Amino acid sequence: YYPMALIGQLVWGDLEFGKKGEGIGRNSYFSRLVTQQITKVVNITPLLNHNLVGVSGALWGLAMSSVDNTLRFENDPDRLASAVPEILVRPIIDDRIALGDRVALNIVDALICQYQGEDRTMLHFSVELNQLWFSTDAVALDVLSAQEIDRQRKASKAPEAKTNLELYQNAALLEIGVSDARNIDVTRLP
Template sequence: MSGESRNPHFCVLAALLLAWAGFASGGDTPTPSVPELRPPSPPVFAMPAPARARVVMVEDAAATAAYKPQPEVLRRMVDRGLTNLTGKPTPEEAWRSLVSTQDTVGIKVLSTPGRYSGTRPAVVEALVSSLLTAGHPPARVVIWDKQMLSLRQAGFEELAARQGVRVAAAVEAGYDTNEFYENAILGQLVHGDLEFELRRESLGRRSYVSRLVTSGMTKIISVTPLLNHNQTSVSGHLMSLALGSVDNTLRFTGDPGRLAVAVPEICALPILGDRVVLNVTDALLAQYYGEERTLLHYAAVLNQLWFSTDPVALDVLAVHELERQRELADMPAVKPNLALYQNASLVQIGVSDVKQIIVEWVR
């Protein structure tokens, strides 16, 4: 046994025996001092600094005219948002810091509410135009959502044709048997769900990820409107990405508690969450009532686009902005439901504490 590994209590005992021996012999040998026993110092643990999120908000009063988006202004707003978020001097360099020309970029939209209350095609077109100007191949850009019908009705097929990019839907692409989210909640399977189509199962505990996501893209950009949701307070990035990417979602919708658990866990799937490189909140309008219905009399014109790599921070800020707009309109307050976003922080998708979100304005 090496000296470094001796028992300290043995050393103390040996010193005491030597002292006793010297005293008993009556010699002049001085009594050796006994080492003072000190309790070990407690370990010092440095508390980690709270996670921070950064959001760039670009505002231009000319972004809309009578609710109609202005394409040239939106393109400038997109370029300014990208350069300010990434710290790069040009939009081209900003895009290269997010994606490579070898990536297939999937731009996730929320098309079900339509072209006025959902993700606005003009905002997506400004993003696509900027990306293509940076040299990204049009064949490697796909605009997508869950259903092709809603994409068509919202005007995204026309947009794709103008820009020479693709448009695709998660349901039509089918679902990947190897990638899924599973929990104990049984769901009523419907037409389009994988297990219903393969085995005519009526109930299932798995939500399979679309093949459009698993094999049809390598990077994801999420673009969602500033639109209320009756159960989760905002129809934001987490809801759009989670419910738009997997099947068997009826088991969650209609129950805020189930959504608060399932949505963050689905977004945390590596095949999904790890591919998200940019989130843009289309805040040209803030519709604070109506959910999937277009109710522009319950909307405020903001003329803003919000940019972040943190979808949770954007969604939380959206919840509070919708709350603020209701108050400004002297409308009944709606108690915000933040459970979903707090759970998202627990699984480390992003930051839900507004005190830890840094907002930078570009006007």
């Protein structure tokens, strides 16, 4: 499980939902699917903006879909920037295998880039890129995704949004991947 002193608003489906007592709601429990059944993950994410972390990318998608009780940090960019990388490096098996260790490949579906609207389909805030991006480095993909979203937002003259890069910097500090775009090697294939 992932502990955090902050008590969350438990919802149906959370392991501790409906329970009473001290300390209830302070943990986010990993799904049995990722702890007991899946040995490798191919992480596929859309090129889609996220208002708090810049992109609904590989890091955010894997972390938030692998644990419960996420409402306690979902609406706070600082908590989210800490929780996502910590969830990915937290040992889930035998105190040695972390969730992030199970990722074999990250893929960004950049066929369409939606630079505004988060999880709501807003085609008027979208552009065709017709690309697929592949990497074993989820941090690098997310940083490049956030940059592309910002680039498309500016090109369309959509309202600016400040991308919070703290999540990616924290992930780099935990050695999940590279957050400095100058150190990311990109190879484009025809």
